[in-house]
Amino acid sequence: MRWSDIGHSACSVARALAIVGDRWTLLVLREAFFGIRRYEDFQRLTQASPRIVADRLAKLVAEGVMEKQRYQERPVRYEYRLTPMGRELHPVMVTLSLWGQRWMGDPARPPVRLVHRTGCGRPTMPVLVCSECSEPVTAPDIAVEFGDAYAEERAALTRTPDALGRVTPGGSEP
Amino acid sequence: MRWSDIGHSACSVARALAIVGDRWTLLVLREAFFGIRRYEDFQRLTQASPRIVADRLAKLVAEGVMEKQRYQERPVRYEYRLTPMGRELHPVMVTLSLWGQRWMGDPARPPVRLVHRTGCGRPTMPVLVCSECSEPVTAPDIAVEFGDAYAEERAALTRTPDALGRVTPGGSEP
Structure with missing residues (x-):
């Protein structure tokens, strides 16, 4: 399957x-x-090639994640800023960074330190909590229920029972 | 630059x-x-080709994110499970899924519903909060301070002043 098709999947991770x-x-x-x-x-x-950077910036602009704004007239120059859609990727970047730091980094020399500048002002390692009860949530705490469209999409791909219906993520049960 | 080199960057996102x-x-x-x-x-x-799936599973096992376990003897069959390192990617998957759902999904037909099964039992859309004061944090709330090694790595790549030192993420200031 091509990624241009997968973008149409009902799954929000795939999209x-x-x-x-x-x-x-x-x-x-x-x-x-x-x-x-x-x-x-x-x-x-990023140390990416000029072609790759130009391509990725153009795609991010086309998808609405970044916007291109003129900041100088002669010569004309542009800058790229995150849109509101782009800024909401912040939790993805933070959780990815903390994972890299925990499992691949040298704890004595963290590459970045996050500081809660608008709040308590302390160095912070943000955690994910339930939107309803504010308790921290990890993989075994969360069950996944598939919506009808996505359940149908998955049913069409496999007859394996454990690929359907309500499952518990994490793969830790016998 | 090649990705095999970038894996050695001080940056935990890159790693x-x-x-x-x-x-x-x-x-x-x-x-x-x-x-x-x-x-x-x-x-x-996943609808990936057999070759791609075999390659990705082998890499995830090699990196310690998943483990391969024998579950049947005749014929010999294996299954793949997340390790503790792999399970800690849960916040990345959850935040990515919520972002896709918010910006690309049909709000009336969410593909998955997350339920806080070990806690309040309610449908949940987990949020990131400060580890110190428990207040929700978004991009403008968090300042990034670079550690010495990573600051040096960045300094070697550019002389642009705003690529160094303490910056505020989000790119929203003039």
């Missing part, structure tokens, strides 16, 4: 990945969250 | 992406969180 499921795209987004806005800086800091 | 920054890998992980364990089911439900 998100059709836009941001690419290493270079995610490195460009990392730089955008660091405050980088100019093509040359995206290119230097 | 995480060297392992999971690929659409098919993330779809395989999605299925693992749905409770899928067998090669044939990963292949059917």
